[in-house]
Amino acid sequence: MQELALTQPTSAVKAAWSGDADSDGKAAATAALRREFEERLAECGPLAFRIARGVLRNSADAEDVAQEALLRAYRRFERLRDRTRFRAWLVRIAFRLALDRARSSNRRELRETQWARQRPQDSTEDLAASSEFEEHLARALNELSPKLRLVLLLAAMEGHTLDEVAEMLHLTLGTVKSRLFDARKKLAEKLQCHVKNTKPR
């Protein structure tokens, strides 16, 4: 039979009772989480920016959206079970946020487009044709469905093969190729007015 000994609580127990140990552990976990997030930041931050820029076609807005996406990702990083899926997760967050921003600022963009149309163009005809082409292309991109658009944007990004895009979006390679083909074909159909004006570069 064991004897019972009366002992004084140690400082660790006192700290546990007072909640200091919990707070220390929580702070350490938060710091570790932050370090892990920052390790991924250098690689994934530009990805979020580029996705946002592909949707918004504006660097300032794209940076706002990218920062918002990174902030959201950081806040929910603890809840992400499979950390290897971080890139795909961030891409989807940035893409959704960029789409929301594009919808909300649609009227403002229309105003700016009208102002840009009225602005006198002193540059060459090629530049005017190019800006008009970009405008039409942006409009055609906005009319694409999100799933086609996301594949198209990711495939246009340097350093992303179709295999990587498929892995990132949890799709098969055939689905990615099919969506990419559909997206390009629809864009070409919507931009047929530029067929005579475009020249191979």
Place this chain on the structure above:
Amino acid sequence: MSCEKYKAALIEAAAIGEDAASDASAAVRAHAESCPSCAADLAQQRSLLAAIDTNLARTMNAPIPAAMLQRFEARLALKEPSRSLNLSWLYAGVALATAAAMILFALSHQRAHKSNSQIATLAQTAKSTSDHRPEIMTAILQPASPEEIRRDREQHRLPTAHIASASTTLMRSEPEVLVPPDEQMALDRFVAGGNARREFVVALATPVHQAVAPSFKDLEIPDITTAEIVIQPIATETRR
């Protein structure tokens, strides 16, 4: 013209790319090799798609703003995650409290609406019964005037607080308790009987400690007088 059937497939052939193997695109390409017009159209479609790809690539590979990550880290330092978590809990609590308040308000509103409809139903019932018994209902529904209250107070010397509470009860526009119509009729009859014998009701309503103790007259009990007792032997009957 034989080229017409290839016109629609030209975009597909251009979009699918030269590397991809497709029967349709192969047929279009084979036709374009022998048809200068379709070859020119195919080249234009390819140049259009090349322009699209070039534009997309330029957009997607634009240089990253130099200090974007530094700005984000500074923003991250300003917003502590624990604080944001606390705020999220705070927002959730406020939302929950608001929802609870809205539910309570809706329930109370619904209950008030229901009681109003019940009162209206009872009022209609009472009105229909008062048509048959006008003298009873008018006696009950009329509130007591201050003169009547004062008169009752003087006559029966009821306590002021008791009369005040009775008068406020009588003068209230809304009934205190909702009762079924049959019970209401029984109550009406009881109150009408009480009105007929008001003194009896007042005596019942008077608290016991304030009731006047009955005064008894001294009883005069006369002494008990007994008549003289004469004891006589039983007359013996004639012996046999």
